[in-house]
Amino acid sequence: MSSTQRGTAHGPERGGGAEHTRVRRTGLFRTKTVEESIRDTEEPEHALKKSLSALDLTVFGVGVVIGTGIFVLTGKIAKETAGPAVALSFVTAGLVCALAALCYAEFASTVPVAGSAYTFSYASLGELPAWIIGWDLILELALGCAVVAVGWSGYVRSLLDTAGVHLPQGLSGTHEGAFGFDLLACVLVLVLTAILVVGVKLSSRVTSVIVAVKVTVVLLVIVAGAFFISGANYEPFIPPSQATEGSGGLAAPLSQLIFGFTPANFGIMGIFAAAAVVFFAFIGFDIVATAAEETRLPQRDVPRGILGSLAICTVLYVAVSVVVTGMQKYSELSTDAPLADAFKSVGHPFWAGLISFGAAVGLTSVCMILLLGQSRVFFAMSRDGLLPKLFSQVHPRFGTPYRSTIALGGVVAVVAGFTSIDELAELVNIGTLFAFVVVAIGVVILRRTRPDLPRSFRTPLVPVVPALSVLASLWLMLNLPAETWLRFGIWMLVGFVIYFTYGRSRSRMNRAGGRNAATGPVGGGPGQGS
Secondary structure, eight states: OOOOHHHHHHOOOOTTOOOOOOOSSSSSOOOOHHHHHHHHHHHHGGOOOOOHHHHHHHHHHHHSSSSSSSIIHHHHIIIIIIGHHHHHHHHHHHHHHHHHHHHHHHHHHHHHHHHHHHHHHHHHTHHHHHHHHHHHHHHHHHHHHHEEEHHHHHHHHHHHHHTTTTOOOOGBBTTTTBBOOOOHHHHHHHHHHHHHHHOOHHHHHHHHHHHHHHHHHHHHHHHHHHTTOOOOGGSSSSSEEOOOOOOOGSSSSSHHHHEEEEEESSSSHHHHHHHHHHGGGGGTTGGGGGGGGBBHHHHHHHHHHHHHHHHHHHHHHHHHHHHHHSSOOOOOSSSSSHHHHHHHHHHHHHHHHHHHHHHHHHHHHHHHHHHHHHHHHHHHHTTTTOOOOOGGEEEEOOOOOHHHHHHHHHHHHHHHHOOTTTTTHHHHHHHHHHHHHHHHHHHHHHHHHHHOOOSOOOOTTTTHHHHHHHHHHHHHHTTHHHHHHHHHHHHHHHHHHHHIIEEEHHHHHHHHHHHHHTTTTSSSSSSEOO
């Protein structure tokens, strides 16, 4: 650590004419400096093993983003909202994600510490906002993993049925007239939890194999489907606009309740309406940032992993949407398995089976990486004292946060096994968008409060790019149902109760603040940087 960095860890710093740094040590918005966060990663009992490369991170990103969206969502949105122009919707959604990705890349390379948006918020906005976003991420990643595990179970049961193997209804999850236990979903989560305990490098190898299989399947489908494209299916490329009556009450989008407009499908507005939906097919690239602490060269490799995985996924999504709408008229696409059914419509059921196989394999990596991200956020919060400290102990042999991984894996396995949570899946979306907003704001704040920090990657056009990211994320949040906002509010309320009854008094920063409360911010006057 340079002398400048050592100085800023202990007090305000003036580096090259930069404005004074004021470190808040007391109150709900006390901040934890970047240097302190990095120092915590060097404590032997809390140090994660550094073993990941840029390729590993890119694989993680592609592994978590490419899931059911590429096999189902493309055709569903084409039929219901945008027509063949769904390809433009994917481009639009990719650009919105790129704005957030640029902000994540700067933060992750500047603060290469586990926790992602939680850690970034602690360094820029303060402890209470950091707790809020950490609590939000736990919900987002845990629920997301459970939902994906249930989806994976459905694909595997379908493949087993095709092979003549049938699970008992009581072990196949919820079904009509009764309630069962989803054995496959539960077992998947438990097996992936064990892999993550053994080591993140093993996890990356397993993920690499899975991602290679599913990307190969996707590419084969694109190439094969290209031979069955008919230009007539693209006419009209942008279908005429059709006004639609939205649902009433809490099921209606919040924007509809606030502004009173009637949403429209197809036409130019349909492209943007579809972008608000297909945006969620990109969710997951931000999880790359949670592995920054386990990366050998995070300042260089984390931005490459985030932006590289997002670029690859955008190209694949656009290519699949062009193929599926070219193979079959958008109005005739099915909403359950449109890509598979498109191949059936041209007399090639083999490819439909291959797509189902690719989806089942692909969802395995999605579950694993969601579990990885969730355990790292929980680990970081525990290391800061906001959650019980026992969860921040790393395994003496494997160098992984095994206690938090096992505890959270067990909870997710139970949720996936016993719960049908289709309507709760939207909580994953609102949680992700909320994290995007916080990270974008944090980039601007940290640029002003810590201009002296070395930044190997800098978000361009600050504050324009972060502002656009905030506005785009807020708009998509407003297009979620009001009942999703209500559930999100309840979860946040529970988080506030836990923070004020447990986390606030046990926070490591609370103890540091107590030592400095008499003198105010650390370092009463400016220091001189080297």
